[in-house]
Amino acid sequence: MRRRRMNQMQQLAWLGVFAALSIGSGFAQTAFPTRTVKVIVPFPGGGINDVLARIVGDRLQAKWGQPVVIENKVGAAGNIGTTAAYQSEPDGYTLLLSPPGPLAINQSLYKQLSYKPQEFVPLTVVGAVPNVVIVRKELPVNSLKQLIDYVKANPGKVSVGSQGSGGTPHLTAMMFQRMTDTHMVHVPYRGETLVLNDMVGGHVDVFFGNIAGVRALFREGRVKVVAVADTQRAPEMPEVPTTAEAGLPGLVSTAWFAFAGPPRMAPALQSEIANAAIAVIGAPDVQEKFCAASVEPIGNSPAEAAVFITQEAQRWGEVIRANNIVVD
Numbered sequence: 001m002r003r004r005r006m007n008q009m010q011q012l013a014w015l016g017v018f019a020a021l022s023i024g025s026g027f028a029q030t031a032f033p034t035r036t037v038k039v040i041v042p043f044p045g046g047g048i049n050d051v052l053a054r055i056v057g058d059r060l061q062a063k064w065g066q067p068v069v070i071e072n073k074v075g076a077a078g079n080i081g082t083t084a085a086y087q088s089e090p091d092g093y094t095l096l097l098s099p100p101g102p103l104a105i106n107q108s109l110y111k112q113l114s115y116k117p118q119e120f121v122p123l124t125v126v127g128a129v130p131n132v133v134i135v136r137k138e139l140p141v142n143s144l145k146q147l148i149d150y151v152k153a154n155p156g157k158v159s160v161g162s163q164g165s166g167g168t169p170h171l172t173a174m175m176f177q178r179m180t181d182t183h184m185v186h187v188p189y190r191g192e193t194l195v196l197n198d199m200v201g202g203h204v205d206v207f208f209g210n211i212a213g214v215r216a217l218f219r220e221g222r223v224k225v226v227a228v229a230d231t232q233r234a235p236e237m238p239e240v241p242t243t244a245e246a247g248l249p250g251l252v253s254t255a256w257f258a259f260a261g262p263p264r265m266a267p268a269l270q271s272e273i274a275n276a277a278i279a280v281i282g283a284p285d286v287q288e289k290f291c292a293a294s295v296e297p298i299g300n301s302p303a304e305a306a307v308f309i310t311q312e313a314q315r316w317g318e319v320i321r322a323n324n325i326v327v328d
Contacts, residue, residue: 032272036067038094042081042102044191045072048212048293052126052257053097055289059280077164077327078102079113086115090265092273097126099257100168100316104309108317109166109327116263117313122305123259123274126281127295129210130230131172131253132240134223136199139206144227144246147206151182160184161195161204165327169195171316172208172229172253174323179250199223210255211236212294229253236294256298256312258305274302 037060041053053070061068073081082102088094096102107117133144141147151158162170165188177183187204189195192213198204200222207214208229215236217223227246228234243251259277261270280286281299290297300308319325 032092032269033064033066035093036069037064037092038069038071040081040085040094040096041070041072042074042078042085042096042098043072044074047192048129048210048255048295049097049099049257051293052290052295055286055293056097056126056259056277056280059283059286060276063276063280077106077109077166079106079110079115082106083114085260086120086262088262090121090262090269092261092265092269094262095123095273096120096260096262097257098260099255100312101166103258103260104313105166105168105171105316105320107313108320109325111326118310119263121261121263121265121270122302122309123261123270124277124281124302125256125258125298125300125305125308126277127290127297127299128254128256129212129295130228130234131168131208131255132211132214132225132229132234132237133176133227133243134196134199134207134209134214134218134225136202136205137222137224138202139224141226142224144241144243144248147226148180148182148248151180151184151206155183156185158184158205159187159203160206160208161187161189161199162207163192163195163209164188164190166320166325168210168253168255168316169208171319171325172251173206174325175253175319176208176248176251178322179248196223208253210294215294227251234294256308258309270302 039053039057041050043049057068057070073084078101085094085096103117141150160173192209195207199207211234218225225240227243228240229243229251233242278299281297287297
């Protein structure tokens with residue numbers, strides 16, 4: 001899926017593998033792992049973050065010959081689980097698999113955090129899922145332009161759901177409103193499923209959710225998708241234009257998921273774990289599972305992951321500041 005970008009990312013990723021091998025050669029004298037590795041997912045089970053953790057975790061377990069356990073440690077927009085990972089020993093036995101919020105968004109959203117995102121040791125960006133512009137099927141719009149016109153004609157009367165203040169669906173909605181000079185009523189929920197359930201029930205008008213969560217409802221005709229917030233069309237919805245094709249090129253929004261280790265992890269250990277994760281992500285059967293879940297496999301190097309996360313933090317920080325979004 002989205003082969004052109006994926007191939008470019010994978011070429012860089014495999015260069016990162018070779019670099020990691022050379023950097024990590026000194027670590028080979030010490031076996032890793034020798035016991036259970038825990039991967040903290042700071043959100044509930046069943047979501048795409050959890051699904052990816054289990055796909056990669058199963059393969060790492062087979063590769064390492066040691067158990068890899070997924071722990072869903074939820075609460076406070078991912079901050080509880082992320083703090084637990086941050087405070088763990090930098091020995092490689094506790095890792096974090098996180099979406100943008102904890103690693104790139106919350107630092108601009110919250111006045112205080114119990115961890116410092118920039119101190120996490122990046123391992124690799126596992127994969128990414130584009131967000132899409134979803135509307136309830138009864139709404140009299142069938143394109144992005146029609147949606148913009150409808151919201152302008154009904155200021156303050158159109159509702160937009162999200163998985164909570166500060167998540168990518170909420171921030172994407174804020175970007176949309178700022179770019180189109182429109183206003184919708186924000187309705188935060190505790191999870192994506194709840195938003196979509198209310199949309200199917202006719203209670204929420206618009207949702208900027210990820211393609212993985214909505215594709216079944218779209219196929220069944222229970223919701224409409226008017227644009228893909230990505231640079232390329234999605235194979236799952238080839239008839240749906242990108243936001244650029246629909247006339248709003250700046251609206252690009254992707255939910256990505258990154259592996260990270262706690263602060264002070266040794267560079268050799270960082271390379272060892274990243275190397276294993278990148279190899280797993282590159283396996284054909286894993287890529288098939290990712291694509292089946294509407295996820296674009298990435299598997300870039302630690303250095304590339306660090307640059308990417310920093311850029312994402314800057315981008316979303318600008319959105320948050322421009323819209324004066326703060327969560328106490």
